[in-house]
Amino acid sequence: MRVGLTSALVLATLLLAPPSRADPVVDQQWSVLAARLFPALTALGRGQAADGAKPSSRNAALVERRGRMDACQQAPGCLFRAGLWSDAEIAEVAALADRTLQGPARQAVSADDGLQAQVARELKGLNGVLQVYGLGAPPRYPQIDGPIDPPGTALFAATLADAVSLADGGKQDASAVLDPSLALVLALLDVNDRKTASAFEPLDERYNAGALAHARTVDWRRYRFTAIIVPGVGPENPALTLSARGKLNVRMAAQRFADGAAPFIILSGGAVHPRQSPNVEALEMRRALIERFAVPPESIVVEPYARHTTTNLRNVSRRLFALGAPVDQEALIVTNAEQSKYIESALFSERNRIELGYQPGEIERRLSPVELTFRPAASSLRIDPLDPLDP
Incomplete structure (x- = not known):
């Protein structure tokens, strides 16, 4: 009888006691x-x-x-x-x-x-x-x-x-x-x-795992360039997934890949134009390369954050480092003649200086009206939340 009473008192104490506090939940x-x-x-x-x-x-x-x-x-x-x-x-x-x-x-x-x-x-x-x-x-x-x-x-x-x-x-x-x-x-x-900066994380595991695995088997010296870089050219019409110049960039990159110029194509561009567009340039270009030009998925690297030409090159540099591409070997920027000329200009260099604080890489040579060679810079690895949508 006494044991039963003790058990009842213990149960009552437990029921009346405030619940213990767990550690703060993690968002x-x-x-x-x-x-x-x-x-x-x-x-x-x-x-x-x-x-x-x-x-x-x-x-x-x-x-x-x-x-x-x-x-x-x-x-x-x-x-x-x-x-x-x-x-x-x-x-x-x-x-x-x-x-x-x-x-x-x-x-x-x-x-x-x-x-x-x-x-x-x-x-x-x-x-x-x-x-x-x-x-x-x-x-x-x-x-x-x-x-x-x-x-x-x-x-x-x-x-x-x-x-x-x-x-x-x-x-x-x-x-x-x-x-x-x-x-x-x-x-x-x-x-x-405005959570754009984390929208595609973990980026390489989700989107580029095949390319990173492929990169570990690549003999880089067999190729003239480490990668073919394609910056986005966003459509201003929300009904379009790729602009006409974006489609041209994809075609030119597919041709250079078919020529054996590089083992990878790196596509750079976020969901930028028009404002709050649902279309991510890099992912739409990837779709076009695979569906229209039969480029193997493991040869494509996506960079879906860049919102400007400055960060196109900065973020592409980050992906080149992630691939383990040799820094003493050039990459090839392939884009329409207007954007290509802009990338080579003093105006673009000055914009990099003002907005990034450094040059994301070195433009070395012009090979044609639509082709520039590029070497990435380690300064591109700096994280800068002054642009909180693409640091």
Whole structure:
């Protein structure tokens, strides 16, 4: 009888006790997006959290920032302004990363110009999202970028309030643990459905696995070029999947591949024109190469993120490095005469300098009105979230 009473008391205690708290849920979409846009900041936050303390308790700048943002009491305008990073804060957190991240973690997120430069780029990218999507500043490319609702409207204000609530709900997410501005930026992109930067991840596993496996068997020296590069030329009509010049580019590339010029064709172009188009240039060109010209799928590499000619070449350089193509061997850019002439121009070089901060590779020789040789640059591997749709 006494045993039965004890069991009943234990059961009652268990039923009345509050449920134990599990670890914060992980938003897989935020995790992938944060890793794409802010790899060094994400690594820094997770590394410090793994030591058993909040990163904000380890650094004076992070402590001050958290207090500054908490003082806004969730008011959107105040919060977005408080979330902006000053030059002094950028320098301090870059130095923190330099002291903290070591070994494989450091190597994985460092760029050719060093870890501190990479951290600074990512923090400036955070500022860019807060300014454009939170404070209504004009984006670099207003025709294809920016918030879903016009700044200054009631809808824009409502979206900002929703972003603040979503950020507060996700403030314990592992991808945003370093600083509250990370959750704010991820939420701003989320409520505007601007998750383009992670739309095709993991890129090489999903789309290029066959090509990467093939690359391990290629004798590169048997070919004049490492790859035939085809930049996208998006249609302005949403009813068209490929523009006329895009179709011409595909045909010319198929011919050069049939000639044995290179073991791979790399197709570059995202869903850009017209704004919020559902058609991804690289994937549509891949379809055309396979269905119309019988190019083997394992000889095609897609790069579906680029939204400009500058990032066409930058992102193609990344895929050349991923393939393990020898950097001392040229690739071949094949495109319509107008775009080919532009790629060779001083205007294009200057645009690279302004928008990327470097040249994504070297244009070496013109072989014909539609063909240029190209050698990729390691600087193209730098991740830069100042363009949060294609870092």
